[in-house]
Structure formats: C-alpha cells, structure tokens
C-alpha cells in the first residue's frame with residue numbers, strides 16, 4: 001500500500017493513504033486527537049477507577065496511541081496490558097519518517113517508541129515494567145476475543161465510509177462481549193448510525209466534546225448490570 005507523510009495542524013505528522021483518500025489521524029492534529037480521545041477519555045477515565053488495565057486497540061498503525069499510553073501509565077504507576085490488532089503493519093522506514101520521537105517530551109521514551117515497533121508479533125513483550133505489549137497481526141474480523149476481559153477498547157479504525165465492515169453491528173457485538181462490565185470503548189467517530197450500532201450491542205452511549213476541529217467523540221460504556 002502506498003503511503004504519504006503529511007503534517008497535521010498541531011505540527012505532528014500522520015500518514016495519508018491515497019488508495020482510500022484517508023488519513024491515519026485527524027488533519028486538525030494527530031497528537032491532539034490521540035491525547036484527547038484515547039488517552040484522556042479512555043485510559044485516564046478508567047485509571048480513575050483502577051490501576052491495572054487491559055487495553056485493546058483496533059489498529060496499531062503508527063504506534064502513536066501506544067506510546068502516549070506510556071506516560072499516563074507511568075504517572076499513575078499503573079500496570080497496562082496493551083493488546084493491539086493490526087492487519088497491515090507499517091515498514092520500519094515509514095515509522096522512522098513520522099519522527100514521533102520529536103513529539104514525545106520525555107527523552108527516555110524516544111527509544112521505547114522504536115521498541116514498540118521492533119517487538120515480536122503475537123506474543124507478550126515487556127517494554128517497561130509497567131507496560132506489556134502484545135501486537136496481534138490479525139484483522140478485527142478474524143480476532144477471537146476473550147470474553148469480559150478488556151477495560152478499555154481504543155477503536156481507531158479508518159472512518160466508517162472507508163471501512164464499513166469494521167463498523168458493523170457484528171464487530172460491536174464482538175467488542176461488547178470482549179469488554180468487562182464497567183469497561184469502555186472510545187473512538188473519534190460520532191456518526192448516528194455508529195452510535196445506533198453501539199446501543200444495539202448493549203453499550204450506553206456518551207457523546208463527549210471532540211478534539212480540536214471535531215465537535216463530538218463517542219464513549220460506549222458496558223453497563224455493570226445489563227437491563
């Protein structure tokens with residue numbers, strides 16, 4: 001797949017996929033989007049409740065969400081098991097061209113970013129004592145999810161118009177079962193049809209303010225007791 005590096009409005013880079021006419025992140029700011037949607041309203045929201053979290057990411061891609069999960073985990077001394085699905089892993093060359101070391105404030109983490117990408121697939125790897133990564137080279141469609149297991153799902157697929165098969169009722173039913181009661185799914189998308197699919201799967205749907213350039217984002221909560 002041909003990919004091009006593009007700079008977003010907050011200065012951080014993203015990838016553009018000409019074949020899909022789609023970016024990996026918001027053109028209004030890749031870093032701001034990731035921090036706001038996945039870290040603040042997903043990870044940090046759950047860290048208020050417990051200090052030992054199992055995260056599932058749909059779409060590892062550039063590793064931006066993974067590396068931003070680190071400082072949050074370190075600050076709270078929280079244990080994170082980070083499982084991430086990826087159907088089309090990026091080449092080392094593409095990852096280097098993103099220069100994400102420039103947006104990671106803590107210099108100790110620069111090398112860790114490349115460790116995330118160098119880590120073996122399909123096996124747990126301890127990156128730091130607080131963070132275990134398991135990159136799963138599999139599509140969401142193929143993934144056999146454990147039941148009532150994850151605390152947070154970062155749902156970071158390409159947009160519904162580009163990849164409707166990933167935004168289907170069947171996928172949200174699968175993810176609902178994979179999340180433990182009280183756990184959440186967060187995503188940048190706020191489309192009505194998507195929110196109806198979340199509700200149909202059993203989630204309570206929260207519309208939250210979006211990152212810069214986007215009015216809304218969505219958090220689905222798996223209720224503690226299903227009514």
Ligand SMILES: C[S@@+](CC[C@H](N)C(=O)[O-])C[C@H]1O[C@@H](n2cnc3c(N)ncnc32)[C@H](O)[C@@H]1O
Nearest residue numbers: 024059060061062064087088139140156157158
């Ligand atoms: C919007 S990008 C976001 C990626 C990543 N979270 C990041 O910050 O770079 C979507 C990602 O989903 C991956 N993907 C596409 N189809 C997939 C599938 N069926 N199952 C799992 N991942 C998929 C893409 O290769 C891409 O890396």
